[in-house]
Amino acid sequence: QLQLQESGPGLVKPSETLSLTCNVSGGSGSNNNYYWGWIRQPPGRGLEWIGSIYYHSGSTYYNPSLKSRVTISVDTSKNQVSLKLTSVTAADTGVYYCARHGTIRSLSGYWGQGTLVTVSS
Amino acid sequence: QSALTQPASVSGSPGQSITISCTGTSSDVGGYNYVSWYQQHPGKAPKVMIYEVSNRPSGVPDRFSGSKSANTASLTISGLQAEDEADYYCSSCTSSYTLVFGGGTKLTVL
Numbered sequence: 001q002l003q004l005q006e007s008g009p010g011l012v013k014p015s016e017t018l019s020l021t022c023n024v025s026g027g028s029g030s031n032n033n034y035y036w037g038w039i040r041q042p043p044g045r046g047l048e049w050i051g052s053i054y055y056h057s058g059s060t061y062y063n064p065s066l067k068s069r070v071t072i073s074v075d076t077s078k079n080q081v082s083l084k085l086t087s088v089t090a091a092d093t094g095v096y097y098c099a100r101h102g103t104i105r106s107l108s109g110y111w112g113q114g115t116l117v118t119v120s121s
Numbered sequence: 122q123s124a125l126t127q128p129a130s131v132s133g134s135p136g137q138s139i140t141i142s143c144t145g146t147s148s149d150v151g152g153y154n155y156v157s158w159y160q161q162h163p164g165k166a167p168k169v170m171i172y173e174v175s176n177r178p179s180g181v182p183d184r185f186s187g188s189k190s191a192n193t194a195s196l197t198i199s200g201l202q203a204e205d206e207a208d209y210y211c212s213s214c215t216s217s218y219t220l221v222f223g224g225g226t227k228l229t230v231l
Binding site: 037046047048049052061062063064065097103104105106107108109111112113114 | 166168172173210
C-alpha cells in the first residue's frame with residue numbers, strides 16, 4: 001500500500017523559508033510516470049493547490065498566485081519530493097498535504113495525512 | 122485563477138438525496154472532463170470520492186455520483202447516512218495546466 005508522509009518544521013518565522021519533504025514508501029512499480037503535488041489548507045478554510053511536479057522529467061506547474069515564492073523538486077535517490085515556500089507570512093499557516101496523481105489534469109490519487117505548519121515569531 | 126463556486130452548506134435527513142453544485146467557467150469545469158470531488162472529515166485528509174466527473178474510486182459507495190452540465194458539475198449523494206456528514210470540495214483542471222478547488226460545502230445530516 002502506497003504511503004505518503006509529509007515532514008518538516010512545524011513552526012517557521014515570518015519572512016523565512018518553509019521547507020517540507022514528502023517521503024514515499026510502499027506500493028509497487030516506479031514513481032516515474034506520476035505527478036507529485038502539494039496542497040495546503042489554512043485553519044478553518046478550504047483547499048488550495050500549490051503546485052505539482054512530473055517525477056520523470058522534473059517539469060513543474062505552479063499556482064500563479066504562489067509561483068514567485070514556490071519551488072517543488074524531486075530527489076529520486078531518496079524517493080522524496082520537496083516544497084520550498086519563501087518569504088512566508090501568517091497567511092501561509094495551515095496543513096500542507098502532498099499527493100501523488102496520475103495526470104496534471106487531476107489531483108485524484110494518493111494523499112498524505114498532512115502536516116501543520118505555523119508561521120509565527 | 123478564481124476558485125470554483127460551491128454553496129457554503131447543504132443539509133438533508135438520513136435516507137434523502139442531496140446535490141452539491143460546483144460552478145466554474147469554460148476555461149475549467151466546462152472545458153474539461155477532469156472534475157474531482159473530495160470528502161473531508163474534521164481533522165482528516167481529503168478523500169477522493171469522484172474523479173473525471175463521474176468515476177468512483179474502488180471502495181466508494183455507489184450512493185455517490187457525479188455529473189456535469191456546461192460549466193457546472195454536481196455531486197449527488199443518495200440514501201444519505203450519518204457518516205456522510207463532512208466537508209466536500211470540488212476541483213478542476215484549467216486551460217493553463219493549473220488546478221483549482223471550490224470553496225467547499227459543509228454537509229449536515231439532520
